[in-house]
Amino acid sequence: MDDAAMRRMTAALLAIREQVDYFHQHFGRAETLWKHDGTRVTPADLAVSEAIFAALRKRFPEDQFFSEESDPEAPPTPVTARFAWMLDPIDGTNNFAIGIPFCSISLALLDRGVPVCGFLYDFGLRALFHGGPAIGLFRDGQPIEREEHPRGAEKILALHAPIGERYLPVVSRLISGYKLRAWGAGSLHLAYVAFGKIDAAVDLTVKAWDIVAAWAFCQTTGVRVEFLDGSPFPLKAFDVHMQPTRYVAAPPEEFAALEPELHELRQL
Known part of the structure; x- marks a missing residue:
């Protein structure tokens, strides 16, 4: 900077x-x-x-x-x-x-x-x-630094709810290996992945302003944020009525297990 x-x-x-x-x-x-x-x-x-x-x-x-x-x-x-x-x-x-x-x-x-x-x-x-x-x-x-917590089978994923009915079968498989948290604040869901407090986050209805700070944190700590409809950044225009974006976030080593469901989500 x-x-x-x-x-x-x-x-x-x-x-x-x-x-x-x-x-x-x-x-x-x-x-x-x-x-x-x-x-x-x-x-x-x-x-x-x-x-x-x-x-x-x-x-x-x-x-x-x-x-x-x-x-x-x-x-x-x-x-x-x-x-x-x-x-x-x-x-x-x-x-x-x-x-x-x-x-x-x-x-x-x-x-x-x-x-x-x-x-x-x-x-x-x-x-x-x-x-x-x-x-x-x-x-x-x-x-x-990003926190490292050995969790074994106790991995944690933050999930924003409600989830549209069309997503339920795929999301159910995607989250099956995790303990779930839903805190009701999109900024915290993604930030806590960046900080290493949790292992992954999924949000299919988030707005860019909810996650813009946490996205910068993820770029800092090496967390991968996969936008299913293309990244909102760089931001070209701001509209308070902008469409929601969909993402899955996790450290790179977590993504191999998530790829089949990610492929399906991109098609929905």
């Missing part, structure tokens, strides 16, 4: 830290609102999005800023600036609103559409992670 990217990394860490107290104060207490697509949003989602982008826009007005909570009436926006930001101000809003501690602030810096540094505040761990291929992975400012 060059000096311009490093300045942005430093500013992003500060902008997220400045929202942590607010995040905690409204956890389990936020009013529920409903968006155009029927999904839950809270005033905290909107406030965190506005505050983080206000701090970054003040420093870097030439950048582009894309949030899950962007104006739903806005047309798709081409990525034209060298640097852009993609934010999910509260991933796991359902959990956040009702007081379940699997939720996060997920932000990434994109350089020409490619996520080069991810930032993730994990509410459950009370930890701020950041990292990218050029700098490594950090937890609360301290460098970390």
